[in-house]
Amino acid sequence: MAEQTSTANAWPANPADLIPAGRKRLGWGLLAIATLGLLAIIVVQILYKTEMSTIGFDTWRPVIYAYVLWGVALGAWQVLTRGEDGQRALFLLPALLFTIAMVIFPTLFGFYIALTDWNLSSFTGRRFNGLDNFWQMLADPYYRNALFNMVLYVLAVLVEYVIAFGLALLLNAQIRARKFFRVVFLLPLMLSPVAVSWMVGKSLMEYRFGPAATLARHLGWENPAFFSDPITARISIMMLDAWTFIPFMMIMLLAGLQAMSREVLEAARVDGATAWQTFWQVTFPLMLPVSVTAVILRIIFKLKLADIIITLTSGGPGGATDSVSSFIYREYRDRSNVGYGTMLAMAYLIIIVVFVTWLLKFASRFVRNVN
Amino acid sequence: MSVQTTDYTVSEIRSPAAFIASRVFIYGALVFWAFVCLFPIYWTITTSFKSAVDVTQGHLVPFVDFQPDWKGWRSLGLSPDSIFQTSTVRDEFLKRFMNSVITSVGASGLAIIIGSLAAYGLVRYRYKFAWFRNEDISFFFLSQLILPPVVLALPFLVLYREVALLDTRIGLVLLYTLMVLPIVIWIMRDQFNSIPVELEEAALVDGLSIWGAFFRIVMPIALPGMVAAFILAMVLCWNEYFFAALLTSTDAKTIPVMVASQTGSQGINWWSMAALATAAIAPLAIIGIALERYLIMGMTAGSVK
Numbered sequence: 001m002a003e004q005t006s007t008a009n010a011w012p013a014n015p016a017d018l019i020p021a022g023r024k025r026l027g028w029g030l031l032a033i034a035t036l037g038l039l040a041i042i043v044v045q046i047l048y049k050t051e052m053s054t055i056g057f058d059t060w061r062p063v064i065y066a067y068v069l070w071g072v073a074l075g076a077w078q079v080l081t082r083g084e085d086g087q088r089a090l091f092l093l094p095a096l097l098f099t100i101a102m103v104i105f106p107t108l109f110g111f112y113i114a115l116t117d118w119n120l121s122s123f124t125g126r127r128f129n130g131l132d133n134f135w136q137m138l139a140d141p142y143y144r145n146a147l148f149n150m151v152l153y154v155l156a157v158l159v160e161y162v163i164a165f166g167l168a169l170l171l172n173a174q175i176r177a178r179k180f181f182r183v184v185f186l187l188p189l190m191l192s193p194v195a196v197s198w199m200v201g202k203s204l205m206e207y208r209f210g211p212a213a214t215l216a217r218h219l220g221w222e223n224p225a226f227f228s229d230p231i232t233a234r235i236s237i238m239m240l241d242a243w244t245f246i247p248f249m250m251i252m253l254l255a256g257l258q259a260m261s262r263e264v265l266e267a268a269r270v271d272g273a274t275a276w277q278t279f280w281q282v283t284f285p286l287m288l289p290v291s292v293t294a295v296i297l298r299i300i301f302k303l304k305l306a307d308i309i310i311t312l313t314s315g316g317p318g319g320a321t322d323s324v325s326s327f328i329y330r331e332y333r334d335r336s337n338v339g340y341g342t343m344l345a346m347a348y349l350i351i352i353v354v355f356v357t358w359l360l361k362f363a364s365r366f367v368r369n370v371n
Numbered sequence: 372m373s374v375q376t377t378d379y380t381v382s383e384i385r386s387p388a389a390f391i392a393s394r395v396f397i398y399g400a401l402v403f404w405a406f407v408c409l410f411p412i413y414w415t416i417t418t419s420f421k422s423a424v425d426v427t428q429g430h431l432v433p434f435v436d437f438q439p440d441w442k443g444w445r446s447l448g449l450s451p452d453s454i455f456q457t458s459t460v461r462d463e464f465l466k467r468f469m470n471s472v473i474t475s476v477g478a479s480g481l482a483i484i485i486g487s488l489a490a491y492g493l494v495r496y497r498y499k500f501a502w503f504r505n506e507d508i509s510f511f512f513l514s515q516l517i518l519p520p521v522v523l524a525l526p527f528l529v530l531y532r533e534v535a536l537l538d539t540r541i542g543l544v545l546l547y548t549l550m551v552l553p554i555v556i557w558i559m560r561d562q563f564n565s566i567p568v569e570l571e572e573a574a575l576v577d578g579l580s581i582w583g584a585f586f587r588i589v590m591p592i593a594l595p596g597m598v599a600a601f602i603l604a605m606v607l608c609w610n611e612y613f614f615a616a617l618l619t620s621t622d623a624k625t626i627p628v629m630v631a632s633q634t635g636s637q638g639i640n641w642w643s644m645a646a647l648a649t650a651a652i653a654p655l656a657i658i659g660i661a662l663e664r665y666l667i668m669g670m671t672a673g674s675v676k
Binding site (some may be wrong): 048057058059060061063064069084087088089090091092094095096098099102103105107109110113166167170173175181182183184185186187188189190191192193194195196198200203204207208210211214243248251252255300302304306307310311324325328329332333338341345346348349352353355 | 498517613671
């Protein structure tokens with residue numbers, strides 16, 4: 001350890017020349033051994049799996065252990081060669097190594113799978129087929145339909161936002177039992193969407209005896225089938241998803257409302273503004289940054305929508321309610337079509353990245369402190 | 372978020388009639404939405420005590436409409452009269468339940484550890500890995516949030532088979548950690564930002580190392596934030612379905628997968644289905660109600676400055 005008292009401005013640099021050369025050599029040696037070990041295991045394993053040698057392991061798991069050890073060695077190397085700077089780097093290294101291993105490698109691997117014809121249930125195994133999957137995707141009406149559904153589902157966020165804002169305003173009004181209502185309103189967020197969609201979608205909204213259907217009959221809808229025609233089925237899915245996630249936006253908006261300064265509202269009132277004017281000209285503009293953050297986060301979650309659809313409609317009727325995720329899920333589950341499914345997923349990833357980047361750019365006009 | 376005292380300014384009360392109307396509207400809306408939130412839960416819990424006839428006739432109120440019965444819970448082996456008997460369904464249920472507990476606690480714990488460390492580093496120090504600076508690294512972590520599960524699912528299916536992690540709890544823990552890590556980093560960055568640097572500087576002057584200062588001074592202060600992040604991560608992991616459905620089959624199946632696979636050959640047994648759903652949502656409902664403060668803290672981190 002470097003014998004140094006760090007004072008206020010000592011964060012950035014600590015003289016590296018305080019570290020003895022022997023210690024540095026030790027650090028480099030350790031890293032070199034670990035790197036060589038990792039590479040050696042990978043090479044041995046590749047040779048074994050391609051049947052060019054007989055020495056190796058049954059699975060690739062030893063490579064993971066080697067990677068973990070290599071990570072430890074990397075940390076030790078940082079501390080040994082860079083002293084206090086290395087200790088600082090140690091804060092970041094675990095998360096960084098973890099994320100890189102879990103995201104970068106599988107994603108790159110995914111791009112490779114996307115270019116192969118690979119059906120797990122066929123005997124031919126993996127076969128490179130270039131862009132065939134891509135052309136097949138462009139001609140796939142069900143995938144286009146799923147993408148179109150995603151647009152609708154994302155647009156539904158605006159309705160959710162209006163409801164969530166209304167609820168936040170209610171909770172922010174001068175009411176009794178505020179804590180009770182807040183807990184109750186928050187409850188849907190904590191419940192498993194799968195369990196709830198089963199109980200709500202399959203029994204509460206069940207055509208013959210479900211209370212929701214009975215209520216709908218009383219209200220004059222003669223044939224309350226919630227999941228049989230495309231439009232109603234989509235709306236039902238949207239409602240179930242909204243039920244789960246409205247509290248999420250509501251809580252963020254409520255926090256925004258409570259952080260708003262009372263003086264501004266008082267000033268508006270003194271100036272004789274009506275409640276309606278106060279809302280549109282003071283509250284809403286002041287809430288814009290929080291609103292944008294809440295809506296964007298919600299859209300990001302919405303783009304992952306899958307579990308409700310998988311358990312409730314499996315995309316039916318006729319693929320009308322499919323989200324991209326649930327469509328790909330079935331492509332794998334029903335047809336074991338890994339190659340094509342991955343191509344769809346990768347295309348979706350690119351669409352999402354472009355869309356969200358655009359969204360953030362567009363939103364940065366309203367919000368300054370979001371990255 | 373304390374309850375404000377009700378002090379009405381003069382202009383707010385325009386006339387008694389308008390005041391009463393606005394009160395009626397506000398409480399009406401509140402009660403309506405509370406009903407929307409609670410009724411499905413009520414329906415789930417009561418259905419677990421119904422018999423087939425009571426379900427198909429849409430009976431709602433116990434003791435008035437129908438006679439409650441332990442039927443659903445008996446089929447799970449969790450009713451008072453069957454709890455001491457051997458039950459394969461209960462063993463199965465308990466196994467799935469433990470899988471859920473282990474994966475969600477394990478993943479949240481792991482994410483809190485590496486996420487807090489990373490968030491602290493990013494808040495306090497300046498890094499430079501090649502051409503990546505702090506902002507780029509932060510963005511790298513947070514951008515994982517937009518990665519849809521479906522992109523990783525199929526590659527992981529193949530990779531996990533190669534490394535023998537398919538259908539294991541460890542495999543799920545690793546994936547869930549990845550899923551909640553951006554959220555944890557987001558919350559913890561906000562937490563560490565609110566702690567004054569002077570505290571650590573004083574600790575360093577007193578001879579603590581960087582890591583000593585982190586564990587002895589910073590961590591205790593940031594503990595509420597860690598609890599908040601942990602609970603939010605717990606909720607997300609407990610309710611996760613997509614990865615669990617794809618990557619587990621017999622050993623590591625979690626509760627949501629078990630719930631979703633309950634269609635029998637002769638239709639759905641509503642009572643046992645409802646009992647299972649109740650058991651699946653109960654733990655989080657209890658945790659959520661008890662620790663609601665932390666949940667709210669976690670969700671609002673970073674959104675309001």
